[in-house]
Amino acid sequence: MATPPNFVDAEILYASQLNKVGMWLVSKTTVGTAVATATTGTVFSSDYDNYRVIIRGVKSSLGGNLLLNFGATVTGYYGSLYYDSYTGATTGALRRNNGANLQIGTAENSSAEQVTSMDIANPFLAMSTSLSGTYYGNAFSGWFGGTQASSTSFTTLTIRADGGTLTGGSIFVYGYRY
Amino acid sequence: MSNPNIQIDDEVRQMTDEEYAELLASGWTLDTSLEPIEP
Numbered sequence: 065m066a067t068p069p070n071f072v073d074a075e076i077l078y079a080s081q082l083n084k085v086g087m088w089l090v091s092k093t094t095v096g097t098a099v100a101t102a103t104t105g106t107v108f109s110s111d112y113d114n115y116r117v118i119i120r121g122v123k124s125s126l127g128g129n130l131l132l133n134f135g136a137t138v139t140g141y142y143g144s145l146y147y148d149s150y151t152g153a154t155t156g157a158l159r160r161n162n163g164a165n166l167q168i169g170t171a172e173n174s175s176a177e178q179v180t181s182m183d184i185a186n187p188f189l190a191m192s193t194s195l196s197g198t199y200y201g202n203a204f205s206g207w208f209g210g211t212q213a214s215s216t217s218f219t220t221l222t223i224r225a226d227g228g229t230l231t232g233g234s235i236f237v238y239g240y241r242y
Numbered sequence: 243m244s245n246p247n248i249q250i251d252d253e254v255r256q257m258t259d260e261e262y263a264e265l266l267a268s269g270w271t272l273d274t275s276l277e278p279i280e281p
Contacts, residue, residue: 096254098247100265100272105251138268164268227271229246 086241087116093235095122100229103222104237108188112239115187117197119223119235120179124171126228127202129158130180131165134193134218138164143195143210145169149203166210169199171225178202178233187218246272 071077091107108115122130129145141160145167148155158167172178182197193216196209212218223235245257246265257265 093251096247096249099249099254100246100257100270102249103251138264224265224270226269229272 083241087238088112088241090115090237090239091235092237095230095233095235097231098125098229099231101222101224102230102235104220104235106219107221107237108217108219110188112241113186113189114240115184116181116238116240117184117221117235118179118181118238119168120233121177122171122223122233123231124173124225124228125231126171126225127173128171128228129167129226130169130171130178130199130201131224131226132168132195133165133222133224134187134212135216135220137212137214137216137218140213141166141210142213143167143208145208146206147204148206150205151203154204160210166195166208166212168195168197168208168223169206170201170204171228171230172201174202176201182208184221187221190215190217193218 091104093104095102141163143166144157144159146157160166168182169180170178178201180197180199182195184195187193192211192213194211198207245262247254248257248261
């Protein structure tokens with residue numbers, strides 16, 4: 065067998081080698097047109113403890129912050145986001161202290177493409193769910209991190225801007241095998 | 243004015259009045275005259 069990820073059609077795939085693949089695509093959600101919120105299907109399960117989520121190409125009618133919720137939970141979020149404009153004119157931090165969501169970057173309202181990438185730990189387990197990531201969009205880049213402090217087990221995530229509607233772009237969810 | 247749309251997985255539909263009320267309670271606004279918000 066060829067060394068992954070170089071596979072050959074109709075080749076026998078051995079479990080001992082496939083089990084070394086560290087990350088699998090769980091879901092790709094294409095954001096619709098003019099939606100106030102976009103929720104994935106069931107993406108978190110007992111299959112994986114940790115996940116990589118990439119959100120890219122999401123346009124917003126207003127721009128502004130991109131926000132995340134787990135499941136239907138709208139309380140108990142703690143975290144912060146650092147932002148810095150490439151012009152150097154604006155930099156600072158935003159924080160959540162028992163907030164209604166977590167800030168995970170910016171929603172683009174120009175021709176450029178935003179991207180947010182984050183790791184999420186233990187969303188499906190009955191324990192707190194923490195995440196950390198980085199982003200670029202609307203001329204701002206930065207990092208963010210936070211936690212949903214309840215012991216709720218989550219199966220979905222929802223994104224929205226803090227104002228206006230979202231159009232286009234994708235939410236990729238990958239599971240870390242180990 | 244009609245309620246905005248909500249997307250769940252691949253389905254897009256109009257929000258129910260209850261869903262829209264919850265969204266507005268979170269501070270969200272559809273006001274398109276709003277200037278882009280600094281992060």
